[in-house]
Amino acid sequence: MTTTTELTAPPKGITALGLRKAYGDKVVLDGVDLQVPEGTIFALLGPNGAGKTTTVQILSTLISADAGQAQVAGYALDRNPDAVRASIGVTGQFAAVDGLLTGEENLLLMADLHHLSRREGKQRAADLLQRFELTEAAGKMASTYSGGMRRKLDLAMTLVGKPSVIFLDEPTTGLDPRSRRNLWEIIRNLVSDGVTILLTTQYLEEADQLADRIAVLDGGRIVAEGTAEELKRRIPGGHIRLRFADAHRFDAAARVLDQAARDDETLTLQIPSDASIPALRALLDRLDGAAVEAEALTVHTPDLDDVFLALTGQPNTQKESLR
Known part of the structure; x- marks a missing residue:
């Protein structure tokens, strides 16, 4: 990754400058800048193929950027990737639980991967099972869990290492409305504990409900950023x-x-x-x-549906008129 301008980031926040990524002739990210203060929820909103997941993969060190620079939890991606990995948690679009293990065993496996002692791992698993209301299902195979339970277990597994920054890549995909709202409440509680969250989603209500700030990503570029209310005010039609x-x-x-x-x-x-x-x-x-x-x-009054439709899939000249 290139370094052209010095970054300043909150101790446990996220800062990115000029992130670029291409696969052959296909440009996936074309100069993405982000600033996520510590203890806030930042939503990255955009259609399929906009570059949301690629952004998460770069910031979580799963892939490298072709250009640009970033700091996560106070560590530079290019200089301290191991420190970044030790500070973050990642929950992908699909629950990464092992269906052949029980809920408790999934958590204990994560505790082993984080090199926790057996006693500390058992205590951490018990605490998380209680926090996510999974205690009664702790001894059941994860394959028997409902979609909402699997997503909660997946997020609980992410928290075993007590990350200060969490990437949630479309965490409520496929959930029914009740399960989605339950997960929203869990996410809010995480932020109240000081965790920083970068959330990608296609659910406009989700971004509206959760995010302190929202960036609209389209064609690999940030086409608008602000609070939900600021974005709504940019769109005519009231x-x-x-x-x-x-x-x-x-x-x-x-x-x-x-x-x-x-x-x-x-x-x-x-x-x-x-x-x-x-x-x-x-x-x-x-x-x-x-x-x-x-x-x-x-x-x-315009809502995020209007914002999404106005800012995505339009020629750049139309997007510029709405900035």
């Missing part, structure tokens, strides 16, 4: 929709709100708006001034 009880009220309102888009069939008006309280109040004041009453009012 509006207020008014529905009226009869054509008389509908026409009267349309005359007052001449910038509104009409739907004569449903007797609704759609008014472009940032949907803020002042904008909403001003709109209602205009209707009150004209003695027009709406039957129903709904507010739409």
Whole structure:
């Protein structure tokens, strides 16, 4: 990996500058910069093939970058890869548990790999089984576990070495909504203990619920970054929709709100708006001034679905207009 500019990283955070990776003529990462402060959740959002997993593989030392530099948990990838490995945990897209072992045996195997003493390993396994509500299933073969239980066991195995940085590569893929939310709560608790998490996901709600900051990755490049709310504010399309009880009220309102888009069939008006309280109040004041009453009012603000659709799979010129 090349070193062109000195990096400054939080002691247990993640910093990357100009990460590049190509396989032959196919460029997978094209200059990715990341800054993940200690004790936060950073979500990397993007479609299939955007480069999310490749980013995780580089930062977790599984593969090397062609160019760029990075620090993880305070250690430079190129100078101290062993120290990085000792400081991190990785949970991939598919649970890496051994179905022929029990839940407890899977954890004890990880304890052996981390060179824990037998006594310390047993205690660590018991603590993690209790924390992940797997104590009753500890003696059962992991192959009998549900999908949610296997994902919890997989994450518990990641925690045996008490990592300060965890990479979660699409950790809730294939889980039902209840299991997904249970895992979200576990992830939040990890961060409250000071762990730094880089999360890749295609579930927009997951990024919205968990991440302190989100980067949208498309075509190997970061096309936008910010909090969920900051990203939503970049996307046009917010509006207020008014529905009226009869054509008389509908026409009267349309005359007052001449910038509104009409739907004569449903007797609704759609008014472009940032949907803020002042904008909403001003709109209602205009209707009150004209003695027009709406039957129903709904507010739409852009969500991460809108962000995702606007920023991925579009020509670069369109992406630049949304920055």
